[in-house]
Amino acid sequence: MATSTTVQFKNPLEDLERQAKTVDPCIMVIFGATGDLTGRKLLPALYNLASDGELPAHFACIGFARRPKSNEDFRNEMRKAVDSYSRVQPVDTNTWNSFSESIFYHRSEFDDDKGYEELRNLLDSLDQRLGTQKNRLYYLSTPPSYFAQIIEKLHKHKLLYEFSEKSQPWSRVIIEKPFGHDLTSAQQLQTEITHYLNEQQIYRIDHYLGKETVQNLLVFRFTNPIFESLWNNRHIDHIQMTVSEDIGIGTRGHFFEEAGNLRDIIQNHMMQLLSLVTMEPPNHLNAASIRSEKVKLMDAIRQYKPSQLGSNIVRGQYGPGIINGEQVLGYRQEKDVDPKSDVETYVALELFIDNWRWAGVPFYLRAGKRLPKRATEIAITFKRAPAFIQQFDEKRTTANILVIRIQPDEGISLKFNCKVPGLHAPLQPVKMDFLYGAYFGATPPEAYERLLCDCMAGDNTLFASVDEVIASWKLFTPVLDYWKAHPSTNFPNYAAGTWGPSESDELIERSGRQWRLI
């Protein structure tokens, strides 16, 4: 491993009071650069960062992939992608022209030593030309099976530096999900990569954590005492979390056949949301404190007993149906999907958190594809008013519900009861609604912009720690094992365009509650 020893340069012109973070000059290498993620998310994010002045002046991006391609080809493809997917439109030609000069393409197999030697030469020459100060950000946007191999090769070719808190140059690695496919494989991957990397150099990306609304969860909870004081089992009846997608699996058939919805959505995104909504206030707003509280929370989630695995977690798979008035295929008819596939496209579950704050409060999580609409939200249902207040119209009295909408229509709403004007006193639930778009404009930074910027600044607060990932796998690996041992007998069990299988309704109705109609 190369050593990093240079003392950090202190720039007298830099105004740290204005800049939240110092983003160092660096070169970002994207492994698997010809994949969808690069064009749809990564390059548009980098372009927008450049446009907003958040990228360092001395910066380069190298696409590393197997297909033969020139720098010019790659730049042209990326321009088209940025034109299509950038949140800021139209793309500013002047900014793009300058930015695109720092984009390069390097063709190599992931296991080819020669390719890494050539990469090193390219990186060295770019450092000379662009002043990128030997800092490296490696983004592994490849199938998970390559993660360990690429890191081993980077180490072998001295492209990774030994970690040290304050020294430069630095090398950091962003790893796309999934981190392992169960507990054993996650632990194994962690063991393999920590041969070459310190945990501080590993950035496990979960793009949900980069979303403005998700970041606002901490601000909302901990800077508004009126809500935090109600945030416990004395006042909250239950919490529902929904990640609903109207799309199917599209071109991700191969990937989804290996993953399924539990691994794709619940194990990572939803558990991150759950931990942010339910964790205790951190002592400090830094990565270590926040991660520590998240891990404590994850450890407090009650493990499922073997007898509950068939009843407390429901799985489903969509069949043909109608979405937005159009007939769509069932999962088993999708491209690259086994016609007898047993892979779940829907999961609903009930879980409990065994700590002082949440004892007895049920949490209902559901995530599915080909549901009626796209919506991600957290709904906190408060306990109802006491029943003895009979003078009010009890049948019309509803529970207060605080809804945090993650996407779309990002915002927060509170439902409460109101008297309808008039001589009699019928009640009517009404909603106070805060919409991000109405206050802060239509184009908040994309999640990847924030996360890439944080990684360049060495801030891993919004990335998942290994302890969080392992805790999540500990909870869900027995479920996956159970499903493997007990294949479904009724798939497909919900039609595309409906809210999931009937077992899901039965799951929540057992406790006298209902899924929210979103």
Next chain:
Amino acid sequence: MALTKEACLFNLIVYAPEKERIPRLLDIIQAISKRFPSRLIFISLDESLQEISIKDSGNSISTPSSSLHKVPFYVMPHIIPDLPITLLWGTDPTKDKTLLPYFQGFATRIIFDASIHDEWSAFGQRMIDHTTDKQQAMIDISWALISGWRDALARLFNDSTTMDALSYCKKIRILCHNSSDYAAGIYLLSWLSSRLHWSLSLSKHCEGVLEAHFNHDKGNLTALITEEPNSKDQEHGISSLEIITQDDDVYLMTHRPPHRTITTHVMHADSCKLPITLPYTGINNSYLFSKELLHHHTGEHYQHMLKALLHFSKEKQHAPV
């Protein structure tokens, strides 16, 4: 994200005492309102009136100076309660003894345009005194206008090698879009001198050129601030900055409207580097400019710049800018 309905983040009270500064204030209001919806109340001074004139349901107030004392009583009923109050003041806040004292007790932020005043040293001293005990954020528009240039310089000279080259600087040439923007040029120069410990030995102003001489530990440097010859009226701030070192390395940074960028060319005696493009935080870059006005504080760099401004006029040999 769907923009389903207009909202309101704060109250924005604007005071335009001079007619010729109204277009610039309107540009700023437009930049802010593009990104941050607010309740706007616009107060202008109009000596042709006999009495206060109210338009647009109270959002536009014109008044002769003799009725200025009545203005707060027209404004306050239109304030949206519980939301912050931001003042956008088209004048030197240290000199306004009429309206500002009334409103500043309610304000959370005062944005001011003091680019036309008679004497830099006195202004610097007044601002230092004025901001010392203030609870509100005080934002100087001329300072906001150079934030993109400050960022660009910080990014360009972001390692010990380039910073070393800058320490051998022998000449700086700043072009402003028009002569009323010399404040931005002087601010940038004062900021650089405060950060890099240059000391002013002489400054003079004649025939539209402001010339300053500095000493530093590697030698002397001359700085010139002039007006961009072909500038259009609607532009504000600095249009280019050229730094030449004792080794004749040239760092040329230019802003060409309508681009929202600063392009930097670095030329050494024997080679040129690829140009670098950085964002320009001008009024036409509404997002960054509004952030600068509404979310940042002036801070230590501004205070140090003001102190450098005190020196700037000590050896004054020039007529008012």
